[in-house]
Amino acid sequence: MNGPAWSLFFEYIANIVYALILRRVSKIVLGILVIISAGFTIHYAFTNPNGDIIGGWSIDDITQLKIGFTRLAFPFLMGIFLARAVKLKFTKHAFFTTSILLIILFAFPRLGGTSAHWQNAFYECFTLMIMFPIIILLGAGGKVVGEKANRLCKFLGDISYPIYITHFPLVYVYMAWIVNGKHTLQEPQSWILGLLTVFTSII
Numbered sequence: 001m002n003g004p005a006w007s008l009f010f011e012y013i014a015n016i017v018y019a020l021i022l023r024r025v026s027k028i029v030l031g032i033l034v035i036i037s038a039g040f041t042i043h044y045a046f047t048n049p050n051g052d053i054i055g056g057w058s059i060d061d062i063t064q065l066k067i068g069f070t071r072l073a074f075p076f077l078m079g080i081f082l083a084r085a086v087k088l089k090f091t092k093h094a095f096f097t098t099s100i101l102l103i104i105l106f107a108f109p110r111l112g113g114t115s116a117h118w119q120n121a122f123y124e125c126f127t128l129m130i131m132f133p134i135i136i137l138l139g140a141g142g143k144v145v146g147e148k149a150n151r152l153c154k155f156l157g158d159i160s161y162p163i164y165i166t167h168f169p170l171v172y173v174y175m176a177w178i179v180n181g182k183h184t185l186q187e188p189q190s191w192i193l194g195l196l197t198v199f200t201s202i203i
Helices: 005-020 027-047 061-085 094-106 117-140 147-166 168-180 188-202
Strands: none
Touching: 005 061, 027 061, 027 117, 061 117, 094 117, 147 168, 147 188, 168 188
8 A cells, every 4th residue: 555665664674773783883894884785785786687676565575575675775874874984075056966966867767678687787786876875975065045945945854754655545546547547648637636646745
């Protein structure tokens, strides 16, 4: 009923491990753990027949647990490491720069087709382990100027996680309406109900 529960399951475990162990380890140990987790990520991406790191409840138990912990380990550990080891520097035009980088990365959802899975594995590892940490640092070094901009950013920050954990049932209803009614994006009602789904999620 709620696909995001899959990643939330692993995020809860990560937070428990952080509270009990990771917050006490040194930067050296943390760096070693980052390198090890990067190795697991690269190994999985290149040995997976599809060349990707996609998971979810629909996959068998052992496989989806392996994917979940692999996907969790590097980003979580790297995030902690960056917070502790890197001194933030002010980034000019951080919003514009990070937006352009994300648009470029998301413009290539998959590389290599069905015959060259290694290309997609390389791209996903490069994006996850190189580009995303850079984007996080650039964004964290930006400054929000003005009261209205501050209020908008606070609202978006406050609502992003609640939307993530509640929007999927609404999306399922919309998808069912599209599929069962054989509707297309050429029909105005498809756009109207799609936008209504977005606004309902926010509300």
